[in-house]
Amino acid sequence: MSLIESGKRVPTPSVLELLAEKLDCSLSYLVSGVNAEQREQIELSLQSARTALDSGETDRARAEYAALVADDVLVELPALRREAELGLADAMQSCRQWSEAIELLTRIRERDARVMSAQESVSVACALSRCYRHSGDLTRAVLVAEEMVDGSVRPAWSDGLVRLGVKLLAAYIERGDLLRGSQFCGELLVGAELVGDASLLASVHRVAALLAVENGRGTEAIRHVERAIVVYGDAGDPGRLRRLRSDRARIVLSASSVDTASVRTLVKQMEAELADDPAASIDAMRCVTNLVNAELLRGRTERAAEHVTALLRIAEGLPEEAAVEARLSAGRALVELERPRDAMRELTAVAEWLARAPATPRTARMWLAVAQALERIEEPARSVDAYRRALACVGV
Secondary structure, three states: OHHHHOOOOOOOHHHHHHHHHHHOOOHHHHHHOOOHHHHHHHHHHHHHHHHHHHOOOHHHHHHHHHHHHOOHHHHHOHHHHHHHHHHHHHHHHHOOOHHHHHHHHHHHHHHHOOOOOHHHHHHHHHHHHHHHHHOOOHHHHHHHHHHHHOOOOOOOOOHHHHHHHHHHHHHHHHOOOHHHHHHHHHHHHHHHHHHOOHHHHHHHHHHHHHHHHHOOOHHHHHHHHHHHHHHHOOOOOHHHHHHHHHHHHHHHHHOOOOOHHHHHHHHHHHHHHHHOOOOOHHHHHHHHHHHHHHHHHOOOHHHHHHHHHHHHHHHOOOOHHHHHHHHHHHHHHHHHOOOHHHHHHHHHHHHHHHHHOOOOHHHHHHHHHHHHHHHHOOOHHHHHHHHHHHHHHOOO
């Protein structure tokens, strides 16, 4: 006993079991100092926090996970402590607290790198890459993902690795690394096919469609997004299917030859689905944006104007970043509708938000859209300033 207490000898499992029996306590209590009742309470609290997060109660989930992480008892239960910290990181991401999540995930990686399973390591890398991408640090988003995907020993393709691959491909697209993205896309599609999960395969085809759009390959993009819809199937999550159909409509609208009547049919189908789910406000915004563009292409300006009004009404209830996306779409549409004052109002609001946002390829594209719209309504000074800001966002 004295040798064990002094750390000079590590007891075998059988010795620990014998000691627990002699001391009339559980093996868990002997090893961690946490009794069965305490452990059960912790596990129930973890379950409660996860249920809150899964049901969209992000503030409650964050508070419950934070309380667990602050509990000194978890120091003696490293696996449960890591579960609580990863749950807290998930809640932080849901609250868009990217820097806090990055700090926590980095600490977990550094402390537990040797004891985490391959699945846990991939999961942490996936979350960390996502956080870096949303915070505007695309370089680190790519590095974190590439360390896992392109490391000296790549893990076998798994659900987690495919999810990480999707994040990596999205980061390649966002930072404009289309050559590397195209090379990796083929590998990712093979990996997703091997894993065999319909939802993951649909995710890969969706991001492959976005890559094809950036490469100017409209027909390939439509083929990928239609494949995603078929793979995911009507048994999938309705919200996910709505987004895929919205992507299809947007991609078809961006193609060089557009059958706007068929696009309008697609968007009308989404509009009917959205009527059954009023909570899907971001989906509604993108649906109405597609309707605006379809009506403008068909020359039906009155209907387009009606949809612009609806789009601005939806924007009022959206998170700030999504609202800016809606107002930019509305501003560009108002330019087409020859309503320069109204367009100027929306474009000014977008520019004010962009001036506070981090410099990323996405904000560069938004500045470029603002600049082009301002040029159309004969605002040369503001247009030139917007062009300069777009270039500054990409380091030019």
